[in-house]
Structures are given as structure tokens and as C-alpha cells.
Amino acid sequence: MARRLVVITGASSGIGAAFARVFAQKGWDLALVARREDRLTDLAEEMKAQFGVNSLVIAADLSKATAPQEIVKAVTDAGRQIDGLVNNAGAGQPGEFAETKWTDQKRFLQLMLNSYLELIHLVLPGMRERGFGRIVNVSSVSALLPPSPGHTKYSGTIYPGIKSALIKVSEALRIEGQDRNVNVSAVVPGYTMSEFHDVNGARATVSKLPSYWFSTAEEVATAGYDAVERNVPVRVVGAWYKFMSGLARVLPDPAMRWLIASQTRRLAKSAGN
């Protein structure tokens, strides 16, 4: 039997590159997607040397509406079928909603939500027909906690809302896929060591946060792979975020908002902001 193939978006860095390593280690071939083709090519060579798997390198800008169709076409043109999808590519859209251009918000939505949904919509029919599929959507713990000014400043006002949508969509798709062996999971990381905070300008602030707030990209990818293999709908990564998201489920909303607001003030003070 030919090796299974997983499409991984945002594979040129951080969590996406870590997902590539985890899937390759499990014997999957890869379709690596991002804008920085040189990095994808390096990763493809590394995965071949280390695990003997083959990779397709697909340079694509997922903030463009045509990208999902082009990605799927590139895979099928290479004579491969898509057995897995890791929707991971992303970046922040810093700044208050009213202060940013709608064209920027639209691009953000295209990258962070529409492209995720269209890719799923494109790959699901084949997965259902063949009776096998694995889909991981990379969400964020910001989806499970009250918003803080930090989200707006660095990731964008609608970032937590988009990441919440990914959780709900994953849960609903998992139910649809249950009888067809199409597993769907949302992996929910908190702060993760990657280039994300360099891209959105938060590095100086984030570097002052306690180390126990951080996961590695490898921890996130391992948790995501495990979740989708076990068909767990939502997997929060890291003890701290399991605790905080658990607290958010039991505390009344005003108490949780107060907690997050006071924590934000304390951190801003210690960071000298």
C-alpha cells in the first residue's frame, strides 16, 4: 500500500514544521505548504534523510482565495490522494478592529478561517469515500478564555473568535465523520515557542512571561497527532492551560474576566508597559 499523505499548512516554521516531523516519523508522506519555499525544500530533504518519506513542496499564500484549490490540485496532479490535513498556517492581525483596514481584516479571515474551511471541504469527499481521514485544526487557548487587551494589540481583536469557530467546526465535523473513520480534532495551544511572536511584534513582551506558560512546537504537534488518532474533539496543550480553561468552565464569566484583567495588569506592570 502507498504511504498515506498529509497536507500541512504553515510547515515552514514553528508548529507546522513540528507536525511535519511527527507525521513523517509515523511514516506519512507530506505535502508541505507555506510561502517560503526554500524552507519547505530544506524540511522536505531533512524528512527524506531522517525518515525516508517523500514530500511535495507547495508554495502558496493562503490569504489568497485561490490557494486552497491550487494546493489540492498540486497534490492530485502529482498522482496522490489526501489522507490527512493539518490546518495550521497563521499570523496575527495586530491592532484595534476599527483602526485596521477592512481589506486587512478580510485577508486575515481568508488566511485564518476561510482557507481552513475550504481545504476541509475539498478533501472531505475523498476521505469519506475511502473511509479514512485525519484532520487537525490548530486553534488557540484564547478561544477558551476571556479576551484581553494583549490579543487585540498583537493577534487582533477577532483572533480569539476565529479560533473559537475552529473548535466548534471541528467538534461538528468529528460527529459527521464518526461512522466513516474521518477523525477531526482541534488542538488548542497556549503560548508556544515559534516565530509567531516575532511576526506580530510581541517578542519583547512575551519574553517576560513565565516559562511555564510556554509549550514547545513539538509538544503541540505531538498532542495534535495523538488527539486526531484517538478522535478526541478538543485537546488543550499544557498543564497551565488545561487548568485555566478548566477554571473558565466552572467560574462565572465575570470572575474569569476579572482574573484575566488583573493578570494582564500585573504582567503589563512587571513588563514596564
Ligand SMILES: NC(=O)c1ccc[n+]([C@@H]2O[C@H](COP(=O)([O-])OP(=O)(O)OC[C@H]3O[C@@H](n4cnc5c(N)ncnc54)[C@H](OP(=O)(O)O)[C@@H]3O)[C@@H](O)[C@H]2O)c1
Ligand atoms: N505561537 C503561539 O503562541 C500560538 C498559540 C496558539 C495558537 N497558535 C497558532 O498556531 C499556528 C502556527 O503558528 P506558529 O506558532 O507555528 O507560528 P510561526 O512559527 O510564525 O508559523 C506560522 C506559519 O504559517 C505560515 N503562514 C503565515 N502566513 C501565511 C500565508 N499568508 N500563507 C501561507 N502560509 C502562511 C508561515 O509560513 P510562511 O511565512 O513561509 O508563509 C509559517 O509556516 C497559527 O495558526 C497560530 O495562530 C500559535
